Amino acid sequence: MKAADAVAHLRVGGCVFAEKEAGLLLDTYAEGPALEAAVGRRTAGEPLEHVLGYASFARLRIAVQPRVFIPRRRAEVLAVAAVDDMRRASAATFLDLGCGAGAIAATVASRVATADVWASDVSETAVRCARVNAERFGFSVVLSDWWADLPGELAHHLEVVAAYLPHVPDKRLREIPADYRRSEEECAVRGGRDGLDALRAVLPDLGTWLAPSGVFLTMLAAEQLSTAAALVTGHGWVLGHRQLDDDVILRLRPAGQRGDR
Ligand SMILES: C[S@@+](CC[C@H](N)C(=O)[O-])C[C@H]1O[C@@H](n2cnc3c(N)ncnc32)[C@H](O)[C@@H]1O
Numbered sequence: 001m002k003a004a005d006a007v008a009h010l011r012v013g014g015c016v017f018a019e020k021e022a023g024l025l026l027d028t029y030a031e032g033p034a035l036e037a038a039v040g041r042r043t044a045g046e047p048l049e050h051v052l053g054y055a056s057f058a059r060l061r062i063a064v065q066p067r068v069f070i071p072r073r074r075a076e077v078l079a080v081a082a083v084d085d086m087r088r089a090s091a092a093t094f095l096d097l098g099c100g101a102g103a104i105a106a107t108v109a110s111r112v113a114t115a116d117v118w119a120s121d122v123s124e125t126a127v128r129c130a131r132v133n134a135e136r137f138g139f140s141v142v143l144s145d146w147w148a149d150l151p152g153e154l155a156h157h158l159e160v161v162a163a164y165l166p167h168v169p170d171k172r173l174r175e176i177p178a179d180y181r182r183s184e185e186e187c188a189v190r191g192g193r194d195g196l197d198a199l200r201a202v203l204p205d206l207g208t209w210l211a212p213s214g215v216f217l218t219m220l221a222a223e224q225l226s227t228a229a230a231l232v233t234g235h236g237w238v239l240g241h242r243q244l245d246d247d248v249i250l251r252l253r254p255a256g257q258r259g260d261r
Pocket residue numbers: 069070071072075096097098099100101102103104120121122123126144145146163164165166167187188189
């Protein structure tokens with residue numbers, strides 16, 4: 001198959017960005033049978049990232065696997081916010097909580113050379129995938145149901161935690177693109193009735209793991225801000241937020257840190 005045929009096949013197969021996708025496939029597959037097979041997989045409904053074998057995230061190539069959440073470009077801003085906080089505080093220890101393939105951990109590890117970077121997920125498949133990226137970018141991966149199975153040495157030592165939590169309200173799950181929906185575990189995105197079940201699960205033990213000078217960063221849909229703010233402040237955390245188009249980054253820190261008065 002030639003490049004021009006790839007574009008035509010992708011377009012007929014329903015790919016909106018056919019030319020861009022063909023270009024990416026050509027970076028990985030040679031024209032001919034290899035490209036034809038790749039285009040066939042894509043038009044049969046596999047996510048582009050699975051056909052390529054990687055997702056682009058914060059200028060990195062993150063290895064991906066079926067059943068594991070595919071890193072979303074929209075979460076790059078959360079990863080960059082984590083890098084900024086790590087640099088600002090000369091912070092040593094970072095955790096990507098609910099890491100999936102480990103894209104956020106990889107971003108921090110690749111940009112903050114001195115950081116001790118950890119990543120955790122409840123899914124064994126995700127942990128296996130994250131370990132592939134961990135070997136390349138240099139971080140540690142733990143199988144853990146939120147905080148439950150983290151190494152004890154991290155208690156009160158995490159200077160920055162970033163968590164791109166499952167936060168899609170149940171009734172909006174069907175809005176996720178079909179190729180992603182078919183390939184990812186629903187528990188990677190399902191957030192319950194208002195999308196905030198994972199935040200509710202994580203908040204009660206946050207104080208056990210965060211360092212006294214630590215911060216917790218998460219990203220939600222902008223429409224979830226007011227409910228999330230009530231939850232967070234109800235647990236005694238000081239909340240800052242930065243609104244992006246449809247998303248909002250929440251930045252939680254313990255009361256009494258410098259700058260509170
Ligand atoms: C929205 S995905 C984000 C993945 C990754 N941080 C990223 O940005 O690509 C949420 C992740 O949380 C994980 N997760 C869901 N429930 C969990 C739990 N109880 N404990 C730990 N991780 C969990 C899912 O497996 C999934 O990988």
